[in-house]
Amino acid sequence: MSLRVRAKLVRDTFVLDVDLELPARGIVTLFGPSGCGKTTLLRCLAGLERPEPGLIRLNGQLWQDSAAGCFVPPHRRGVGYVFQEPVVFPHLSVLGNLEYAHRRVPEARRHVSLERAVELLGLPELCDRAPANLSGGQRQRVAIGRALLTSPGLLLMDEPLAALDLASRAEILTRVLELREELDVPIVYVTHSGAELARVADYVVLMEQGRVTHHGPLAELIGRLEPFILDQQDVEAVLELTVDSHDDELCSTHLTFAGGSLFVPRRQAPVGKRLRLVVRARDVSLALEPAKRTSILNILPCRIVSLSERSPGEVLVRLDAAGTALWSLVMRRSALALGLAPGVRVYAQIKAVSLA
Amino acid sequence: MLRADDLVTIGVTARLAAVTTLVLLAAGTPLAWWLARTHWRGKVLVEAVVALPLVLPPTVLGYYLLVCLGPHGALGATLERFGGHHLAFSFAGLVIGSCLYSLPFAVQPMQAAFAAIGERTFEMAATVGAGPFDRFLTVALPLARRGILTACVLTFAHTVGEFGVVLMVGGNIPGSTRVLSMAIYDYAEALDHGRAAALSGGLLIFSMALLIVVYAVNRRFERIQV
Numbered sequence: 001m002s003l004r005v006r007a008k009l010v011r012d013t014f015v016l017d018v019d020l021e022l023p024a025r026g027i028v029t030l031f032g033p034s035g036c037g038k039t040t041l042l043r044c045l046a047g048l049e050r051p052e053p054g055l056i057r058l059n060g061q062l063w064q065d066s067a068a069g070c071f072v073p074p075h076r077r078g079v080g081y082v083f084q085e086p087v088v089f090p091h092l093s094v095l096g097n098l099e100y101a102h103r104r105v106p107e108a109r110r111h112v113s114l115e116r117a118v119e120l121l122g123l124p125e126l127c128d129r130a131p132a133n134l135s136g137g138q139r140q141r142v143a144i145g146r147a148l149l150t151s152p153g154l155l156l157m158d159e160p161l162a163a164l165d166l167a168s169r170a171e172i173l174t175r176v177l178e179l180r181e182e183l184d185v186p187i188v189y190v191t192h193s194g195a196e197l198a199r200v201a202d203y204v205v206l207m208e209q210g211r212v213t214h215h216g217p218l219a220e221l222i223g224r225l226e227p228f229i230l231d232q233q234d235v236e237a238v239l240e241l242t243v244d245s246h247d248d249e250l251c252s253t254h255l256t257f258a259g260g261s262l263f264v265p266r267r268q269a270p271v272g273k274r275l276r277l278v279v280r281a282r283d284v285s286l287a288l289e290p291a292k293r294t295s296i297l298n299i300l301p302c303r304i305v306s307l308s309e310r311s312p313g314e315v316l317v318r319l320d321a322a323g324t325a326l327w328s329l330v331m332r333r334s335a336l337a338l339g340l341a342p343g344v345r346v347y348a349q350i351k352a353v354s355l356a
Numbered sequence: 357m358l359r360a361d362d363l364v365t366i367g368v369t370a371r372l373a374a375v376t377t378l379v380l381l382a383a384g385t386p387l388a389w390w391l392a393r394t395h396w397r398g399k400v401l402v403e404a405v406v407a408l409p410l411v412l413p414p415t416v417l418g419y420y421l422l423v424c425l426g427p428h429g430a431l432g433a434t435l436e437r438f439g440g441h442h443l444a445f446s447f448a449g450l451v452i453g454s455c456l457y458s459l460p461f462a463v464q465p466m467q468a469a470f471a472a473i474g475e476r477t478f479e480m481a482a483t484v485g486a487g488p489f490d491r492f493l494t495v496a497l498p499l500a501r502r503g504i505l506t507a508c509v510l511t512f513a514h515t516v517g518e519f520g521v522v523l524m525v526g527g528n529i530p531g532s533t534r535v536l537s538m539a540i541y542d543y544a545e546a547l548d549h550g551r552a553a554a555l556s557g558g559l560l561i562f563s564m565a566l567l568i569v570v571y572a573v574n575r576r577f578e579r580i581q582v
Contacts, residue, residue, distance in 0.1 A: 046483055047482075048479050048482070048483075073482070073487075074479070074482040074483050075482045075483070075484075075485050075486055075487045075490075076487075077483075078485075079483060080483065080484075081479075081480065081483035083476060083479075083480065085476070087474075087476045087477060087480040089477070089481075089495065090499070091498045091499055100481075100484060100486075100494070101484035101485065104484060104485030104486060104490075105485060143480075146484060147483070147484070149484075150483070150484050150485055156483075
């Protein structure tokens with residue numbers, strides 16, 4: 001299961017030049033600053049650009065081989081493409097938009113039904129609506145649903161959240177993560193947001209000025225990604241945990257990972273399933289001893305790795321919980337009073353977690 | 357009021373306008389599509405040729421047509437050689453003249469409508485499995501419907517109103533090439549003001565009504581699309 005890409009494309013002063021072998025499973029994230037060529041590379045995969053020389057192969061299917069003069073046009077590649085700004089046919093209803101894609105897939109090749117796409121994207125009540133009356137988030141849901149209905153062998157998403165308001169972003173992100181769980185379709189996802197990256201990526205391709213600087217599984221690259229995480233307004237850690245058990249009486253779910261375990265409000269997920277949870281630095285406080293008689297359930301033993309000044313009164317503490325990075329934002333006063341320094345063992349008290 | 361020969365003239369005029377509109381719809385749509393999409397540098401030349409009838413005196417166009425379609429012209433002589441008949445002073449000749457004369461009125465609104473459709477929409481259609489011809493039929497045509505309607509109506513109305521070209525290549529033969537504008541000219545010259553006024557008034561009301569319908573329909577489309 002692999003995606004082979006070799007592409008060179010010259011546009012005025014910009015040169016895209018990549019040579020990669022990517023896993024064709026889970027979510028591969030193309031990550032880098034604006035103008036680094038992520039979108040251009042994605043367009044090459046879809047056949048919307050024609051790199052020269054270019055070699056693109058998904059598993060056994062050859063999509064382009066410029067040496068052999070082979071180029072499969074976009075409509076024959078069986079890829080789903082989601083554009084940054086939601087694109088919806090204005091002359092068709094929501095259902096019409098979905099059917100447009102569905103009708104063009106031979107029955108034998110269909111692996112996503114109309115009903116399934118409508119359900120996955122939460123579209124039942126929108127089906128009869130005209131696109132003119134939809135919000136940005138609703139349009140993007142239609143666009144994703146339509147992309148799924150091509151029964152794609154590869155789903156390409158170009159910053160699908162960037163053009164949306166905050167509330168819609170969270171919703172679309174949740175849907176994308178559900179797709180990864182529910183459908184066996186590899187996704188190539190373009191983003192320049194560190195927060196999105198940490199939530200969705202299984203495999204990361206770091207790009208800069210048209211070239212790939214690093215690529216590998218998220219866990220292996222997490223060190224390189226730290227600058228981007230710190231660059232965000234809200235520093236946060238993304239933990240990957242396994243569902244251990246549910247307590248129906250108290251409506252809680254118990255999750256474990258190498259660094260310890262957490263309780264969260266009851267989640268609809270089978271035991272053994274892996275979940276990503278987001279822990280914001282400002283929701284983590286530190287104690288030198290495990291607190292007793294406190295309402296905070298989730299306390300993880302950690303070691304301080306480093307401290308850095310976040311603002312004149314605040315210090316950002318990087319923690320290590322058995323190999324997993326965690327962040328805590330504390331007052332400078334507290335840091336001084338507790339004598340926080342690299343190497344010190346502390347207890348991270350997590351006030352809140354949210355689903356990635 | 358209208359006499360029998362006036363009704364015949366109205367019939368010829370309507371037939372000419374309808375045939376011209378159909379021919380230009382069939383030929384002008386692909387041309388407009390191509391002009392809207394091509395990046396070829398020679399495109400400006402084609403655009404200039406299409407727009408030429410807007411600035412050229414109709415009599416100039418008519419003169420060249422007469423020369424070309426007549427018994428000694430390039431097209432006329434060829435037809436005669438193969439046992440046909442030259443096209444000067446014939447209905448077919450009038451159709452050819454009208455098509456050339458109304459070409460910009462058909463092509464320009466459609467070209468503008470095609471060009472207004474975002475490239476993204478076509479790219480998206482391609483990624484959901486629509487090939488080039490499929491995209492033209494199911495995306496370009498429905499989204500350009502306002503421009504296509506405008507093109508049809510302008511072509512029809514403009515053909516009804518043409519005079520100079522008809523004067524040169526038509527020959528004013530009743531029942532075959534005599535159209536309304538010619539009839540009005542003849543009546544006015546013969547000082548038959550009653551009939552000139554009747555036909556002129558009729559044409560004025562018809563043209564006005566047609567344009568009102570177009571603008572009203574376009575407004576409805578606008579409301580649906582936005």
